[in-house]
Amino acid sequence: MGNSANIRPSAEDIKRVKALGFLHDKNTEDCFNGRVITRNGKITADEMQAISEAARRFGSGEITMTTRLTCEVQKVPYANIEPMRAFLREHGLETGGTGAKVRPVVSCKGTTCQYGLIDTYALSMEIHERFFVGWNDQKLPHKFKIAVGGCPNNCVKPDLNDIGIVGQRVPAYDLDKCRGCKLCQIEKACPIGVSALQDGKIVHTAEQCNHCGRCVGKCPFGVVTEETRGYLMYIGGRWGKRTAMGRPLDRVFTDKDEVLTVIERALTLFRDQGQPGERFCDTVARLGFETVQNQLLAR
CATH class of the missing domain: 3.30.413.10 (Sulfite Reductase Hemoprotein, domain 1)
Structure with a gap:
């Protein structure tokens, strides 16, 4: 962890830095976990290297991933928050992802x-x-x-x-083309069982279809084509x-x-x-x- 004076933050300090993406670590008196924004979980190798360096310099050296796919640098002392943010800005990165606003996608x-x-x-x-x-x-x-x-x-x-x-991928069924194959490729392809052989013919329960499209093009006789993607x-x-x-x-x-x-x-x-x-x-x-x-x- 980078050198820093032990500063006990006030309740107002804790609220202020939370808005910057730093959440108080309840297991410590003066440390925070800082959320670094990614682009929906995607970052470059250079950005990952910068986040890793930030964790070494300003935090405990550990990084976790949040459910919103941000990188969270662990145990950043209060005094290190602004130096860490400045370091990340030099590498085109920012912290955040909290508050009553649009959260990371x-x-x-x-x-x-x-x-x-x-x-x-x-x-x-x-x-x-x-x-x-x-x-x-x-x-x-x-x-x-x-x-x-x-x-x-x-x-x-x-x-x-x-x-x-x-x-x-919404399928379109032309049931008149069904030849009643014993091994139906449509039935085989449907992962949720809404297309199945009944009395030797394929039956498609459209209202239960989730439009995964896995049945499209599977029939050699053209029963299923793509209607909408x-x-x-x-x-x-x-x-x-x-x-x-x-x-x-x-x-x-x-x-x-x-x-x-x-x-x-x-x-x-x-x-x-x-x-x-x-x-x-x-x-x-x-x-x-x-x-x-x-x-x-x-x-």
Whole structure:
């Protein structure tokens, strides 16, 4: 740990540095754990080296990852906070990720994952720049979390965030082309069993389909093709002391800019119509899902 005088911070000091991304370590009198912002979990090797050096110089030499994919330098003495922030700024890095504002965006590795249906890295980077950075000075009623998932596997739990985005590949079925193969490739491909042979023919239960798209193109006779590829958006999810399952908006978006527009409308609605201290799920419940959806989807 870097040299520093032992300074016992006041309650006001603890509150002030929390807004900078430094949370008091309850096991110490004067140390804090400082959150270094990543781009949805992605950092360069040079940035990682700088964070590691910051941990050696100013903290305990240990780094943890938070659930919002920030790097948290452990046990930074109060006197080292500003020197550490200055060092990180020299390397293009910043601390933060706390407070009643847009929190760091998280995404899965859908861009490179075999199941990914959308470019999660590119979309989450746009959301990061436009809303985490661009809305940094906007005071909200409470924190606001956004997650981007590449497919319905939901690895980053998009439906438990204030807004969640899930990649979609909606199949189109032409059941007249089904030849009743004994070993049906569609049935074999469906991971949740909503497409299955019944009486020698494939039956697809569309209302239970999660649009993972794994059945598309599997039938050699062309029963399943791709109808739509896009984004499903959930609103009003949360986890923590109280949990709430987000509810999907009523359509699949095919235009990325529409997704960004809906996020901006949701943030604006929350800022202007949310009550102090309530989460977005509470705002949605109080105003009514249909009312909120109508505002988000207005032409």
